[in-house]
Structure formats: structure tokens, C-alpha cells
Amino acid sequence: MRNWWLASAMWLFSGLAMAGMAPDQLVKKTADDVIEVIKSDKDIQAGNQQKIFTLAEEKILPNFDFEKVSRMVLGKNWTKATPEQKSAFQAEFKTLLLRTYATALSKYKNQTIEYKPFRMESDADSATVKTAIQQSGGDPISVDYTLSKKADDWKVYDIVIEGVSLVTNYRSQFAQEIRQNGLDSLNKKLAEKNKAATGK
Template identity: 90%
Template sequence: MKNWWMACAMWLVSGVALAGMAPDQLVKKTADDVIEVIKSDKDIQAGNQQKIFALAEEKILPNFDFDKVSRLVLGKNWTKATPEQQAAFQAEFKTLLLRTYATALSKYKNQTIDYKPFRMEAGADTATVKTAIQQPGGEPISVDYTLGKKGEDWKVFDIVIESVSLVTNYRSQFAQEIRQNGLDSLNKKLAEKNKAATGK
């Protein structure tokens, strides 16, 4: 899993919401913008965690369907949760993802992205964009982005890296904790980890 969040972070932090773009165009434009920002920002290259986290927090959401991801990750536990529990989970899960993206961003070292041929049926409301991250001196990392139509725009709701799904990975981790100790316990543990990592 060491390459997981590098792949996520290279794509998900974007300069603007890219309204109206086709899924493959959105992925490519966003990735190009992210790499350009990293290459031009000396503080990010030097590992300035505050600046990296602020960048991720500001730019991640425009092209990411966070509500859908939260529901998918909790699965049946989402429908069983109270509105307060749902809100608490979303807040802590969002912080968990943001700080993990920020850590990954600081590890960027001249990786490049290859885009596979893209096909989508007319009228489809989901799409998969397949890519590979090329690493200097290392094996390519396969990365598939799953997007869904939300209004007139496309939003990412899952990322599959080397055949491992972001949604499935977290669903498995969280389901075990909920099964043993309940959703309130999961929310508390996420909050504690986030506080320890961010100092807030």
C-alpha cells in the first residue's frame, strides 16, 4: 500500500473544479495541474506539511464525490447510523483522507502518468479511466479512477490502485471496528488519530 496515496494525491488535488469535462479529460487535466503545482512550489517540495495540507484541504473536494464515498465505505452501517453519527464520521474521515493525501504529496519525485485508451457507452452515468504512474527506477503503478455523473459534472468516487479499491479497503477496516465496538468507537478513534497527526 506504500504507493496508494501517492497515486491518489497526484490526481485529487486540483486547481479548480473542472465542470463539464468528459471523465478522461477531467482526469488528465487535473493530474497535469497537480504535477505543475508541485513542481513549481518550493515549499511543497521541501515538505512544508502545513502548506501541503492547506492545499489538499482547499482543492480536493471539487472533483471528488465525498458524500458518495462516505456512504459506500460505511455500507449498511450508514443506513443504521443516526444523522449525528453520519456527520461525525464524514468529518473525521475527510480529515483522515486529507492528511494522508498531504503526506503523499510531499513524496512526489518526478513521477509521470500514462493514460490508457478510454471508452464509454453513450449515456452512461459511470466511467472508469485507466492510467499507470511511471516511477524513475521502479515498476509502473496501475491506477483506475471510477467516476459517476453528478448533475452535469463527473466526480470520482473510487480509486483502484494495483487492484485494491480505496472504498473496499476502508470498508473492510472500518466494518471490523464497528462490528466489535460500534460506530461511535470508530468515530472516536478516527478523531484521536487525526488530532495526534494534526495537533488540533
């Protein structure tokens, strides 16, 4: 699981300058920038969680279709939810992801990324960019980024690490809690975990 989040965090650390890029260019440019920032930032290397969290919060969302991810993670429960429940879930789920990405960013140890050949139809509105993270002393980690076109920009809505989908992983976890206790209970538990982890 640590490698899963490290792989996703290495990519999802990006800025608004990525707007208008093709999917494969977006992934490569972002990953290159992520690695450069981590290597040059002594606070991140030292594990300054507050700084890492702040940077992740500022940089993740521009290239991530968070609303689409939320809809997909909740599945049929999204359509049944009230606007208030949707808003509460998105807020807590975002914090959960940011916390996890921030933790993973601090674990980067000179991994490199191999980019697989990319093909896409000129009029396509979805794409998958395949990569592999090479790590010293370990097997490569396969990482697939699934993107969709939103206006003129490409946004990530799922990451598949070693065959494990971010969306599927959380959907199965959350569905069980919703079945047993309802969406309000899930939102409450997410809020409690986030508060305990961040101290806020």
C-alpha cells in the same frame, strides 16, 4: 501503501475549473495541474505539511463525491447510523483522507502518468479511467479512477491502485471496529488519530 496514496494524491489535487469535463479529460487535466504545482512549489518540495494540507483541503473535494464514498465505505452501517453519527464520520474520515493525501503529495519525485485508451457510451452515468504511473527504477503502478455523473459534472468515488480499492480498503478496516465496538467508537478513534496527527 505509500505508492497507493501517492498515486491517488497525484490526481486528487484539483480545482473548480474542472467542471463540465469528460471523465478522461478531467483526470488528465487534473493530473497535469497537480504535477505542475508540485514542481513549481518549493514549500511543497521541502515538505511543508501545513501548506500541503491546506492546499489539499481546498483542491480535493471539488472533484470527489465524498458523500457517496462515505456511504460506500460504511456500507450497511450507513443506513443504521443516526444523522449525528453520519456527520461525525464524514468530518473525521475527510480529515483522515486529507492528511494522507497531504503526506503523499510531499513524496512526489518526478513520476509521469500514462493514459490508457478511454471508451464510454454517450449516455453513460459512470466511467472508469485507466492510467499507469511510471516511476524511475520501479514497475509502473496501475491506477483506475471510477467516476459517476452528478448533475452535469463527473465526480470520483473510488480509486483502485494495483487492484486495491480505496472504498474496499477502508470498508474492511472500519467494519471490524464497528462490529466490535460500534460506530461511535470508530468516530472517536478517528478523531483521536486526526488530533494526534494535526495537533488540533
